[in-house]
Amino acid sequence: MQVGRTGLPSVAMDDDTGAGHVLSDFLLQLENYNPSIPDSVVAHYLNMSGFESQDPRLIRLIALASQKFLSDIANDALQHCKMRTSSQINQAKNQKGPKEKKYVMTMEDLAPALQEYGITARKPHYFV
Amino acid sequence: MTENVEKLESGSDARRRILNIAVSTVLLETGFESADKISLETLTEMLQCFFTEIGNSAKGYCELSGRVEPVLGDVVMAMINMGISIQGLEQYAARPNRHVIQPPQQAPAPRTPSMLSAGSKAKHASHIPFYLPSLPDPHAYIRTPTHKQPVTEYEAIREKAATQKRDIERALTKFLAKTSETHNLFNTEDNQVFPLIACKPTFPAYLPCLLPTDQVFDFDELEYHFQVANRTEDVPAEKKDQSDNEGDNGGDNDNANSSQAESQDLPVNSSPDRNKSGG
Numbered sequence: 001m002q003v004g005r006t007g008l009p010s011v012a013m014d015d016d017t018g019a020g021h022v023l024s025d026f027l028l029q030l031e032n033y034n035p036s037i038p039d040s041v042v043a044h045y046l047n048m049s050g051f052e053s054q055d056p057r058l059i060r061l062i063a064l065a066s067q068k069f070l071s072d073i074a075n076d077a078l079q080h081c082k083m084r085t086s087s088q089i090n091q092a093k094n095q096k097g098p099k100e101k102k103y104v105m106t107m108e109d110l111a112p113a114l115q116e117y118g119i120t121a122r123k124p125h126y127f128v
Numbered sequence: 129m130t131e132n133v134e135k136l137e138s139g140s141d142a143r144r145r146i147l148n149i150a151v152s153t154v155l156l157e158t159g160f161e162s163a164d165k166i167s168l169e170t171l172t173e174m175l176q177c178f179f180t181e182i183g184n185s186a187k188g189y190c191e192l193s194g195r196v197e198p199v200l201g202d203v204v205m206a207m208i209n210m211g212i213s214i215q216g217l218e219q220y221a222a223r224p225n226r227h228v229i230q231p232p233q234q235a236p237a238p239r240t241p242s243m244l245s246a247g248s249k250a251k252h253a254s255h256i257p258f259y260l261p262s263l264p265d266p267h268a269y270i271r272t273p274t275h276k277q278p279v280t281e282y283e284a285i286r287e288k289a290a291t292q293k294r295d296i297e298r299a300l301t302k303f304l305a306k307t308s309e310t311h312n313l314f315n316t317e318d319n320q321v322f323p324l325i326a327c328k329p330t331f332p333a334y335l336p337c338l339l340p341t342d343q344v345f346d347f348d349e350l351e352y353h354f355q356v357a358n359r360t361e362d363v364p365a366e367k368k369d370q371s372d373n374e375g376d377n378g379g380d381n382d383n384a385n386s387s388q389a390e391s392q393d394l395p396v397n398s399s400p401d402r403n404k405s406g407g
Binding site for chain 2: 023024026027029030033036037038041042044045046047048049050051052053054058061062064065066067068069070071073074075077078081102103104105106107109110114119121123
C-alpha cells in the first residue's frame, strides 16, 4: 500500500485485533458525537461521488477523519510557522518577554507542510 | 480567521462556505489566529477532494464485494488506501477544545407565484411517486357538466310551461298597468290598488274585424311604405297601389295610437280603390 507520509509505518498491520474491530467499537461511541462539520454537508459531498449511507455514524466517522487530516496538516504548518518566527526573533534580538504570538497561516507555511504529504500546491501564474 | 464574503448565493456555495468555516475552525483549534485567503481556499478544496475521494473509494470497495450499501469496512479500506491513519482517530475525537458548527438552516424554497390558477390541484394518487410534479389545475383535465340533466317527465314539463306562461302574463300585465294608462276599479282617487289597463276603443269598433291585416313589425317602416305606396308622381300603377296598400295595412291593437290612426286612414283610402277595381 502506498503511503503518502514519510516515516510512518503502514496502517493496521501490527494490530492484533485488526483495524475493523478497533473502529467498530469507536463507531458505537460516534452515535452521540458531533464533529465540527455538519452531517448534511458531508453527506451531500459523499452523495455527489456515489456514496449513500443511511447510517449517520459512518458519515461522522468520515467527517472526523477529514478533520484529523486537516488538523495534522495545520499542525505541520504551525511548526513551520513557529520555526520561521522563532528564527526571525532570534535574528532581531528581541529583548522583550515572550509576547503573545499570533500565527497567520500563509502559503509559505502551507506549501512545505503539504509537500510532506505529497500534495504540491502551486500558486497559479495568472487568475483563471 | 479571515474570510471574504462571496457575492453569489447558491446551494453549492452555501455548502462550500460551511466547509470554509469548518477549515477555519480546525485552524483555530490548532492555534492559528488568522489565515491567508489562498491557503484557506486550498485547504477547503483539499477537504472537498477528500470527501469525494473517500466516497468514490468506499463505493468501489463496497461494489467490489457485491454489496450496494457501504459498510464500515469499506470506509476503512478506502482510508487505508488513501494513506490516512486510523490509529489516532479516537484520541482526536476526545480532544478537549472542540467547536461544533451549526448545521445550515434550510432556506425556504422560493415559491413561484401561481398565476392563472383556478381551483386547487388534486393530490397524487397512491401509485404516483411523490417526487413527480403535481397535477395541473383540475379544470384542465376533469370535465364536470355545467347543468343537471333536465327533467323529461311529461307532467313536470307541462307544469313548468304552464307556470312560465302564467308568470309571463302576470309580469306583463303588471308592467302595462304601471306604465300605460289605467282605469280604476273603485271610484276613488287611489290609483295603485287595483289598476286596470285602460281599454282604448277604436272607432268604428268593428273595423279591425272586417279588415284582416298582416302583423306590423316596425311602424316606421310601415309609414315609409305608406308614403311610398301613395306617391302619385310615379308610374301610374293603380294596381301597384292596391297591392301595396293591402299588404301594408297595420292592425295592432295595443299602444300605438298613431298606428290606429294610420290604419283608420289606410282602409279609407284603399276601400274606394277596391270598390273601383271591383266595380
